[in-house]
Amino acid sequence: MVANRASACLQARRWWVAIPSLMVPMGLVAGFCWWLTPSLESLKSDVAQEHRASRSNDLVQVGVANADETSEQLDLLPDWPEHRLEGQEAKQYLLDFMEYAVQKLDQVDGYSANLVRQERIKGELGLEQSLQIKVQHEPFAVYLRFEAPRPGKEALYHSGRFDDHLLAHNGDWTRRLFPRLKVDPHGPIALAENRHPITEAGLAHLARKLLHFRKLDLDDPRAETILDREIDENGKLWYCSTHSHSSFTEDRPFAYVEIRYCPELLIPLHIVSYDWPQPGCDDGELQLAERYHYENVNFDITFSELDFDPTNPDYGFQRY
Structure with missing residues (x-):
């Protein structure tokens, strides 16, 4: 009994000795992480200086820049086919449609x-993510706020600022160790959980990519294009297209693609x-590569300087 008590006391003393020795390196790691975190004050002065040089107004109205010109182009675009359409006629119509979509998005701020x-x-399919996104086209800037499955995570990129780096922070406990990261948007850290860099985010980049593929389709007899209309589970009408290819080439990153276009916005x-x-896989089943769905798109929003500024008090880029 006495021996057991002595052993327990010795074990407790070892823990009391070990705890400080563990806390010291943990404190050093936390301090080092905070030291690596870029200062918001330096970022704030950089942002303010560039804004003074580039803008005289505090607010920027976002919307269609040339409404009359857009309306005239809309009159020139034939209506989406009423019934299923495929073959060369479908390819040509969709090429014209995407050229219009790119022009329309280029006119939006x-x-x-x-x-x-x-x-x-x-090779690993990630969880479905829900985000809020703000995009400014000129100069190009993106703000992302994750709502699920990791709420509170934020990312901010502004072309020409922050050394053309991405600012980001997590929404979980790791934020206390790394309050804020400043990383290369094309580097391994930024792309660890993203298939594409933030510099390619948004509808305009998507539309340009699709236009590129539609140009390839036009002269490719092996590319199959089908246009149609469909009603989704909520009763909403969509214009839709499907695209399939018979064999892999470097110009064809996907075997099969489904796209829906908004009948009101025509994008x-x-x-x-x-x-x-x-x-070596003979089952013929295709694996999902990527899926993106935009909703509640607002072209009539008014952005302020703070919308793409890490010092925005509504954002979480500050240290605790």
Whole structure:
């Protein structure tokens, strides 16, 4: 009995000795992480200086820059086919449609929206994510706020600022160790949980990519394009297109793609892409590669300087 008590006391003393020795390196790690965190004061002065040089007004009205010109172009665009259309006629119509969509988005200064996305990264399909997104086209800037499954996470990119780096922070407990990161948007840290860099985010980039593929389709007899209309589970009408290819090439990253276009905005808002089958896989089942769905798109929002500024008090880029 005495021996057991002595052993227990000795064990307790060891813990009391070990705890300080563990706390010291943990404190050093936390301090080092905070030291690496870029100062918001320096970022604030950088932002303010560039804003003074580039803008004289505190508010920027976001919307369609040339409404009359857009309206004239809309009159020139034929209506979406009433019934299923495929073949060369479908390819030509969709090429014209996407040229219009790109021109329309180029005339927009920016927008806010909700984005639902799911991506396969390094062979693993990630969880569905819900985000709030703000995009400014010139100069290009993106703000992202994650709502699920990791609420509170934020990311901010502004071309020409922050050394052309991405600012980001998590929404969980790790934020206390790393309050804020400043990383290369094309580097391994930024792309660890993203299939594409933030520099390619938004509807305008999506539309340009789709236009590029529609140009390839036009002269590719192996590319199959089908246009149609469909009603979703909520009773909403969508224009839709499907695209399939018979064999893999470097110019064809996906085997099969489904796209939905908004009949009111006449731009793509929903895209689902499927990877090519793995070599040696004979089941013929395609794996989801990426899925993006934009909703509540607002082209008439008014942005202020703070919308793409990490010092915005509504954002969480500050230290605790």
